[in-house]
Amino acid sequence: MIERPITDWLPLTMKEVEKRGWDEVDIVLVSGDAYVDHPAFGTAVIGRIMESEGFRVAIVAQPNWKDDLRDFKKFGKPKYFFGVTAGCMDSMVNHYTANKRLRSNDSYTPGGEAGFRPDYATTVYSKILKELYPDVPVLLGGIEASLRRVTHYDYWQDKLMPSILVDAGADMLVYGMGEQPLREILKLARQGVPFSSMRNINQVAFMHDARTPLADYNDWSTVELASHETCLKDKIKYAANFKIVEVESNKWQANRITQQVGNQVLVINPPFKTMEEAEIDKSFDLPYTRLPHPKYKKRGPIPAYDMIKFSVNMHRGCFGGCSFCTISAHQGKFIASRSEKSVLKEVDEITKHPEFKGYISDLGGPSANMYKMKGKDESICARCQSPSCIHPVICSNLDTSHKPLTELYRKVDANPAIKKAFVGSGVRYDLLVDDFNKNNNDGNHDEYMEQLVTRHVSGRLKVAPEHTADDTLRIMRKPSFKYFKLFKKKYDQIQEKHNLKQPLIPYFISSHPGCEEQDMANLAAETKDLGFQLEQVQDFTPTPMTVAEVIYYSGVHPYTLKPVKTAKTRDEKQAQNRYFFWYKPEYKDWIRNRLNKLNRPDLVERLLGSKTGNSGKTTSSGNYSGRKKR
Template identity: 70%
Template sequence: MEKQRLSDWLPTTNKEVKIRGWDALDVILFSGDAYVDHPSFGPAVIGRILESYGLRVAIVPQPSVHDDLQDFTKLGRPKLFFGVTGGCMDPMVSNYTASKKRRDKDAYTPNGDKGFRPDYATSVYSKILKEKFPDVPVLIGGIEASLRRVTHYDYWSDKLMPTILETSKADMLVYGMGEQPLREVVKLLQKGVPFSSLRTIPQTAFLVHGDERIPKNKNWEDVEIYPHEVCLRNKKKFAANFKVVEQESNKIQAKRIFQGVNQKTLVINPPYPTMTEDEIDASFDLPYTRLPHPKYNKRGPIPAFEMIKFSINIHRGCFGGCSFCTISAHQGKFIASRSQESILKEVDKVANMPDFKGYLSDIGGPSANMYQMKGKIQSICDKCVAPSCISPVICSNLDTSHKPLTTLYQEVDKHPKVKKSFIGSGIRHDMLVPEFNKNADPKELDAYTEEVMTKHVSGRLKVAPEHTSDPVLKLMRKPSFKYFHKFKERFDKINLKHGLKQQLIPYFISNHPACELEDMANLAAETKDMGFQLEQVQGFTPTPMTVATVIYYSGYHPYTLKPTRTPKSKKEKDQQHRFFFWYKKENQNWIKNTLFNLGRKDLAEKLVPSTQNKNWQRVPTRKVKNTFDDAIPSGKRMGKSKPKGRKKRR
């Protein structure tokens, strides 16, 4: 690999701008993350996309908001607009734990140092820019803007907040993946169209003041949801809004959404169609250095980068639609897959990095095994309004063949410098069970499972059944736990066949809506019976734009509007969590007494029998994390203090 020069990165200072010979900038980006020039980091992708359109682009990573605010003025005034993002994770998730305690580390900052990203960073940055440059348009995007585009519940302040366009004072919001709307924004601006006239670009949102006309578009139908002020007074109407927003966000032919807020009208234009293979390839094939900016060389490694440094993201999107997950709200439910050629080209680039030792840490995405999966008959998908393609059952129109993925793994492993490629993203185990995935050829499913277990796992395979209670799983949009049993049977057979000692690592969530104390006791007892001794559990964290969060705040399921309870008090959460530690002596009397009071002496005997069995498999599951699924740079489902995953929180 050729030695890289400072000018290989997007400029971050006036000195770097001058190195490129520029006397002015077209776009200046502000990000809550440190600048890592890698296709898994959104700010870098946006910068490279804009650069590919011939624009002169600079980026100001983690500007200081504690001094004279010179970071916001040092590069001057851009010709077209400022772009603002809070980073690859919602800043509140980056800054706080599920118990609302400030985190000790920030995975997207050198050395994991905290304090470089303000709370609600997108709004903070945008308001400063509007104060300093009131006549320069500000365009916001990224996961924070995307998930806060309508009235939403903010867990950390424990209140409903209006669209982030209102709090940030920004001129336009791009939601979801930004490549397609930005292409149109730049195209029109270069033609001389004023920024204020950009009102009919798909996948954008903006506010219309009372005296302005809402632009017409004969190609779109419109739908109006309850105003922000009504939501503040009526939790059921707030819940009802979410059904509309989620369905329209995941439709091929979506409606334009209107919402009143403070005597203005929020307009959310329908999304673009799913990116084609050529479009997503073009995004990943841009000239990234794949490295952090040299300015960080003396500050220490960036944890999020170190985690995905030798990983390959092969697709975007997730059709699981899990109730606690934000991936589909940001990346969409339809899968955009890269071509095998583009992926292998990136593998070659990674393999030739100076410090590559022969091991790829992950070939995955928000979910590891959704590559190249889509509807068999597109016209059926065009009419679909279901938020999930695999809940409550797998859609008969969904092609769930794992053969393209198995073939891809085998092609990657043919590279002479690749000793082993791991699958670090979470695998949808239910899709590998023929009893659940009736669309697929059982032989293909077994071939994929065997390929993964024998060649792409280092002792442990991560899967996410999430719970054992069918009512809770139904609300989660996850399949019955019986399919986890079925998968474990197949897993054990392959272990035996090849003389392996692979471990199955199941992930579970406590405190989820509809989950009662007895459900957690059942979960603990059933996993104990299976030989698992769970050491840690993920606590449900309400994050904007999920079914579970709407239920948490409002008490109503947005699709049925029926009352649905959620554990909310610290006492309830601690009690649910405690069942995972049935093997600790200090918990045993409490477990017995609690289950006796619930009339479940049978469960008490299972969890705390008179003679303890010591032969349990100790399984480290996720620590208490958040559920922003695409927060991990590689797109993995992330629990979402991982420096993870989705891919994408899960």
């Protein structure tokens, strides 16, 4: 650990509070993650924003919630409020695999140790604080609160749950990226305005007594969802609710959403418009130490920090709208890009790190190549209700130029302290295929791809076709697999031109809604034909606030309300997953028997050959070896 004054970090102990000369704390943040003072960690961002606004902030990181509540009491009663987050991941996704098995590690804890946060961490922390300090407001934030802000299906309990505000007993919730609503809350808190009177702020949610009329703020019109109780009785009504929530969450001119929950009403105010360049720069340019707190020195490294400490996040948001992904539900579909100046300043800061050896691990974002992309005519975007800008086709109003990104890569490369700057985030390959992306009028996509392949691939390039079956891909909101083949052809041509051997690493999902067993067998055959031998794959997990989760629970697509078949039993899911591993001897007889029962001898031949012939070996152009948790 680098030696620096302890006051460079936000305080984790009363001793650190006293060293700053404070007699009380204004705001206490409680987080399920260890405290890493870096812009990739939400608690650090929120804490630094509060500090920049003149508030005295302390952090309770990974408190003991089981048998000793002293962690929650160590700073006493804050002057204004408690802020609560489960951390950078939903705590249930953090804890459990798709098969609901408990994970043995936690990347956001020193030493990677598991067991330092509870299940449903946001709710557990909030309830404890409300018992200890019933008169102090509790504000929820982070991805767990954001994705659970309305009635949602919880895969781990296999039931519908109401807004997290109900179970947590908190006063207010900030959803999405929280900088804009947070600054409004801080301004009003300083003026002495109680949380009960902060109901005209965009991008917050709260519970309201159903017996009292709801004030009409900001000329917002209101859309009412089917009540929580109705959803419990009617899965179709629950599915229909989701479409409203997704559409309103991704509009610039959105409506307020309300939902009856018992004798209360959940109120979700419209989101802020996507941050402009100066606003997002302001968050990234705060005085982070970019290091874990020194208290963790003896407990070992924090894996999530080690993964990103030499990386740069250049933008937020994703306009892909994939059915299984939570990024657009939390960060939004519109891209918030940092300025070149801000990105290059962060690169300079990284080069000063004493452990830096000249290699940037990632110049990226949720999708690596969406930097600076936005609508050509913003008035069209303001009216748009589509959850994706590139499905089923690329919007003609979307500026998909890769030129700003190519130029930024080159400026990073020009830094004399940089040996190589890699792109570790997944690349949205369909944006680089001319047959799909008709907006490529000046050839800048080809220029970007040449730059990417020759300068920024660290041994392999990650892309995510996710499936090969068109019916499944339509439900996923992903393009036809034929575009992946065109991309691979283009990629291989560039590699051959420059005498490179950098395998493509394609990501695939099994058991996704709309995928049947034969589809998985065909996926295995198609990827084998392309030279891939897949090693690690992802089984579908229904996470809250996604189209795929709604289909999994309700059995219908929320936009059409038509039935969609989904693998749900353990046997069905295992059967789909096994086809990925056609090359393993222990699965060959099972695959042969299964496909013969399905009357698909053609797939038996493609995958396994004759019973005595083909060994199943391929000349692989890349093994699939690893995937981030979603």
